[in-house]
Amino acid sequence: xxxxxxxxxxxxxxxxxxxxxxxxxxxxxxxxxxxxxxxxxxxxxxxxxxxxxxxxxxxxxxxxxxxxxxxxxxxxxxxxxxxxxxxxxxxxxxxxxxxxxxxxxxxxxxxxxxxxxxxxxxxxxxxxxxxxxxxxxxxxxxxxxxxxxxxxxxxxxxxxxxxxxxxxxxxxxxxxxxxxxxxxxxxxxxxxxxxxxxxxxxxxxxxxxxxxxxxxxxxxxxxxxxxxxxxxxxxxxxxxxxxxxxxxxxxxxxxxxxxxxxxxxxxxxxxxxxxxxxxxxxxxxxxxxxxxxxxxxxxxxxxxxxxxxxxxxxxxxxxxxxxxxxxxx
Amino acid sequence: xxxxxxxxxxxxxxxxxxxxxxxxxxxxxxxxxxxxxxxxxxxxxxxxxxxxxxxxxxxxxxxxxxxxxxxxxxxxxxxxxxxxxxxxxxxxxxxxxxxxxxxxxxxxxxxxxxxxxxxxxxxxxxxxxxxxxxxxxxxxxxxxxxxxxxxxxxxxxxxxxxxxxxxxxxxxxxxxxxxxxxxxxxxxxxxxxxxxxxxxxxxxxxxxxxxxxxxxxxxxxxxxxxxxxxxxxxxxxxxxxxxxxxxxxxxxxxxxxxxxxxxxxxxxxxxxxxxxxxxxxxxxxxx
Numbered sequence: 381x382x383x384x385x386x387x388x389x390x391x392x393x394x395x396x397x398x399x400x401x402x403x404x405x406x407x408x409x410x411x412x413x414x415x416x417x418x419x420x421x422x423x424x425x426x427x428x429x430x431x432x433x434x435x436x437x438x439x440x441x442x443x444x445x446x447x448x449x450x451x452x453x454x455x456x457x458x459x460x461x462x463x464x465x466x467x468x469x470x471x472x473x474x475x476x477x478x479x480x481x482x483x484x485x486x487x488x489x490x491x492x493x494x495x496x497x498x499x500x501x502x503x504x505x506x507x508x509x510x511x512x513x514x515x516x517x518x519x520x521x522x523x524x525x526x527x528x529x530x531x532x533x534x535x536x537x538x539x540x541x542x543x544x545x546x547x548x549x550x551x552x553x554x555x556x557x558x559x560x561x562x563x564x565x566x567x568x569x570x571x572x573x574x575x576x577x578x579x580x581x582x583x584x585x586x587x588x589x590x591x592x593x594x595x596x597x598x599x600x601x602x603x604x605x606x607x608x609x610x611x612x613x614x615x616x617x618x619x620x621x622x623x624x625x626x627x628x629x630x631x632x633x634x635x636x637x638x639x640x641x642x643x644x645x646x647x648x649x650x651x652x653x654x655x656x657x658x659x660x661x662x663x664x665x666x667x668x669x670x671x672x673x674x675x676x677x678x679x680x681x682x683x684x685x686x687x688x689x690x691x692x693x694x695x696x697x698x699x700x701x702x703x704x705x706x707x708x709x
Numbered sequence: 710x711x712x713x714x715x716x717x718x719x720x721x722x723x724x725x726x727x728x729x730x731x732x733x734x735x736x737x738x739x740x741x742x743x744x745x746x747x748x749x750x751x752x753x754x755x756x757x758x759x760x761x762x763x764x765x766x767x768x769x770x771x772x773x774x775x776x777x778x779x780x781x782x783x784x785x786x787x788x789x790x791x792x793x794x795x796x797x798x799x800x801x802x803x804x805x806x807x808x809x810x811x812x813x814x815x816x817x818x819x820x821x822x823x824x825x826x827x828x829x830x831x832x833x834x835x836x837x838x839x840x841x842x843x844x845x846x847x848x849x850x851x852x853x854x855x856x857x858x859x860x861x862x863x864x865x866x867x868x869x870x871x872x873x874x875x876x877x878x879x880x881x882x883x884x885x886x887x888x889x890x891x892x893x894x895x896x897x898x899x900x901x902x903x904x905x906x907x908x909x910x911x912x913x914x915x916x917x918x919x920x921x922x923x924x925x926x927x928x929x930x931x932x933x934x935x936x937x938x939x940x941x942x943x944x945x946x947x948x949x950x951x952x953x954x955x956x957x958x959x960x961x962x963x964x965x966x967x968x969x970x971x972x973x974x975x976x977x978x979x980x981x982x983x984x985x986x987x988x989x990x991x992x993x994x995x996x
Contacts, residue, residue: 498985674817
């Protein structure tokens with residue numbers, strides 16, 4: 381009985397190693413960024429947090445093909461949950477992340493039960509409406525959330541009881557990169573599993589998957605909850621690192637930005653989510669610092685170019701170019 | 710009793726604004742199956758043009774209104790020829806992204822020339838004249854809004870039911886391919902319907918500026934509201950849009966009067982429940 385296991389074990393090792401590739405790339409990239417831009421760590425941390433958020437959106441849009449415009453709902457729930465926990469319960473950052481993940485997952489579960497029964501424009505509408513309801517609750521429940529002023533003065537204790545968060549943001553950056561690496565491994569495992577295959581099948585044709593016996597609705601709810609948990613982690617991380625949570629975490633534009641970043645890089649691929657986020661955040665940052673009023677022009681034109689010229693995202697660019705070269709030669 | 714009447718009058722006025730702005734969106738989304746998130750942008754452009762003409766160039770309100778609507782129609786024809794014609798073929802996601810891109814560019818354009826503050830429209834003084842209805846007084850403006858809404862409804866009904874263009878449009882809504890194969894010039898029908906929708910959005914944006922003030926971020930701020938009206942009413946249904954607008958207008962107003970604070974939550978929860986129960990909207994056809 382042990383023989384076949386032994387014979388496949390090298391393959392298993394390679395598979396296990398290949399799961400680590402995206403995380404390794406991220407860690408190498410983050411190390412370089414850390415060394416080259418030591419004074420921009422807070423911006424880099426924001427990029428890393430958005431990457432976690434966009435990767436979670438890739439699970440539902442890229443893998444399962446569920447297009448929603450309300451992903452900020454889970455991010456915001458995670459942020460508020462982590463903020464409240466650190467203000468009232470425990471300053472431990474990892475505990476805060478856990479609570480954020482649970483909050484995101486619960487929100488995704490409750491809203492997903494309704495959302496995922498619909499599709500197309502209705503799904504887009506309800507997902508936006510859910511976020512609006514949450515924003516309204518957050519702005520009305522002043523005693524809990526601080527209303528329009530938001531939660532301020534969130535402080536977190538030292539990481540693992542050892543590393544204090546410093547003013548330059550070194551610990552915060554390393555902490556965020558570690559969380560991103562962990563999330564990437566998790567997503568790789570998920571995508572490679574039979575569950576991940578079922579999701580891609582649903583993306584291709586839901587009715588075909590239903591015909592071969594996949595419980596489509598249940599699979600969708602499951603992936604929505606997992607993505608919600610990861611989005612909650614991203615929100616919690618943002619709350620801990622910046623020390624504040626405002627009702628703008630439930631803004632429509634956050635959900636739209638996430639979609640743009642994913643499509644920009646290429647939906648359905650983890651690298652696409654990472655590259656799209658990086659590019660969007662940098663362009664946004666540079667455009668906003670050159671002209672704080674008119675960066676929307678840049679984003680708007682970028683969107684049109686992506687949709688018209690590169691509908692499969694930047695990751696498809698090398699393939700396009702290669703085909704073009706082959707045709708001309 | 711007078712409270713209920715107040716809610717009804719305010720709600721109907723608000724609903725008429727919603728109707729004028731979103732009926733065009735309902736036609737374009739129903740006819741062309743395109744999710745046009747930039748629709749509110751046409752209302753913004755109309756309002757911005759009137760602001761420009763009345764406050765900076767001292768044109769009287771009525772001619773400014775007509776020029777602004779005409780200008781928006783021209784812009785929409787240009788955009789349709791240059792961009793939207795290609796967007797029709799995209800999938801849902803591509804349409805969402807492309808039209809978000811267009812709305813960003815519209816916002817940035819208004820922002821560049823007029824800034825991001827609220828743009829007052831030089832409305833004539835008669836708009837604020839109070840009209841006594843017996844149970845309360847009402848600014849004349851509300852009456853104008855309600856009457857224009859009814860005129861738009863009647864005009865659209867006439868256009869759809871009694872004219873050749875209406876027949877073509879309904880044919881194209883029901884089955885684009887069959888309509889085209891019968892010799893109907895569907896690209897032209899699309900163009901006219903799109904321009905009509907944009908023009909109506911401009912009318913609604915200008916007349917509704919008292920309730921939904923014009924500013925650069927107008928299309929994003931109210932986009933959800935317009936889309937909700939359309940999806941609650943049902944895509945492509947004029948009567949559905951009308952019922953949904955009036956219903957949502959009254960519901961939202963009632964929420965604000967009776968449950969201040971939680972009214973908006975109540976409003977959105979009602980919509981989530983309604984859409985969960987009837988994904989195609991009140992008057993929508995199953996797709």
